[in-house]
Amino acid sequence: MPGEAHASRSTLVEPLWLRAALIVAALAFLGLFLLLPLTVVFVEALKRGVGAYWNALQEPDALSAIKLTLMTAGIAVPLNLLFGVCASWCIAKFDFHGKHLLITLIDLPFSVSPVISGMVYVLLFGLNGLLGPWLREHDVQIIFALPGLVLATIFVTFPFVARELIPLMQEQGTEEEEAAIVLGASGWQTFWRVTLPNIKWGLLYGVLLCNARAMGEFGAVSVVSGHIRGETNTMPLHVEILYNEYNFVAAFAVASVLALLALVTLAAKTVLEWRFGHELAATRRGG
């Protein structure tokens, strides 16, 4: 068998010039549309030197935007982690009525424009919204404050964890869980010792994607933010404001922090994959 594959290889492989052309095209595309913009962000940010860059990030409004973004993601991501695991566990391991409806609902945020998702919360929690008068009476501010930003972020990042886990869990099937239960494990033990170890890499990947989107979200957050400086501006919103104020160094400085956060996320993922790569492959195969 291996010999056969080897023999037919030369006819299957494209000529050298085509391979080279494809590689060059791919690299050029990557460089032009990915690396170049990324470099521009950092070049613009450092245009007036490291001092100006550093000062721009020391601005109270910039600091508050960074803090707010981290806080919003810090609340939204764990909640979506919890929800995603619950939902995919339900969907992949159990049969019940309305399962397809639930899957469709989980996908909803992907198909709805983020601006609409923000708008929905304004219609719900706004002063003229469904719950607005009650909230005002009880002095609870949802939109134009942190809770609204968190809600909007949760909504748009809703599907990331679940979407990553559902196919994985379905592929893995329920045999191992059944074996565990036959051997006398409780439901909780089964989840903790059998299911979770099997899905941890998929879960990690989902969380990283979810986090990246949570920190970078613009549309939905823009609608519910109210744009109060130093209070409800997340980093993407603050970048826009600084840009509109002709404050280009500061705008790109904050943008570079956002890009750095994304790069750190990517690096974390790569390091983990490299360090635990064999385990990762094993869980995929294990299904």
Added chain:
Amino acid sequence: MLSIRFRPLLVAAGVALAALGARAATTSEPILNVSYDPTREFYTEFNQLFAKKWQTETGEKLTVKQSHGGSGKQARSVIDGLAADVVTLALAYDVDAIADAGLIGKDWIKRLPENSAPYTSTIVFLVRKGNPKQIKDWDDLIKPGVQVITPNPKTSGGARWNYLAAWAYAREKNGGDEGKAKEFVQKLFKNVPVLDSGARGSTVTFTQRELGDVLLAWENEAYLSLQEFGADKFEIVTPSLSVLAEPSVAVVDSVVDRKGTRKVAEAYLQFLYTREGQELAAKHYYRPRHPELAGAQYANRFANVRLVTVDQAFGGWREAQKQHFSDGGVFDQISGAR
């Protein structure tokens, strides 16, 4: 089965969010000024000035927060519950809209001097250096091949002033013929390649993205562009007739009564009418209501233009809004026919 499983989770999330939303009542209350697009630089400086004055007078440390965007959009946010103590918007109609929602007393315009507009402005043209398309007056804007940049009158206060200024000019030129005025404004908007939602967006489009031959701009916004990018890049052209733009300010009654910030909010707006406020307004190229207070160094800053007011020329903002900018109004007819 499913709903039972999820219920505790939802309750926990709800409690957590509610706890985040509730504010401790003991901290000294900052106030929020919700304003329109081009006032950011002015109010950033004004807020510090006022906070200093407030601290020397009362001993209290005060933070004034600010939020900026297209005037109509900002009014919408306040109506939807953005807790503004004061609004400083581009035109009276946007404050009227908030008053109609019941958040501000209907008599707001009479509560402060000069129609509750402590500074005024007007609409001018910003062109590229050397004025390559030779744009001198409104007539030049409807020539074929001239690209005009203005924001969208539906969302931007400045854009509504632009629109009305053009209308007033065309009507006067055609001996009061409204039909000719409509035709003129329609031609003008045919020359607009992109409508941003706010004045600052349009300025960035014109100055940064270098789109268009002429920007219809707030006078203060035009001067700010000269200051930011250098007088070697742009020129200001003052048309023969323009509109007296009266940006309105008001205390949002329902918010200050709930938060207990009426006193400081009122003092804040009154401070706009003092020597310091007028001087700062002039410094940022707003026309002070009391030039004698603003000081001699700003006396010759502003070109003499013949200005019409919305009250004279359009029977007030409510009327102008209804006729021109409401759904199905003249602007919709014009832009539908683009």
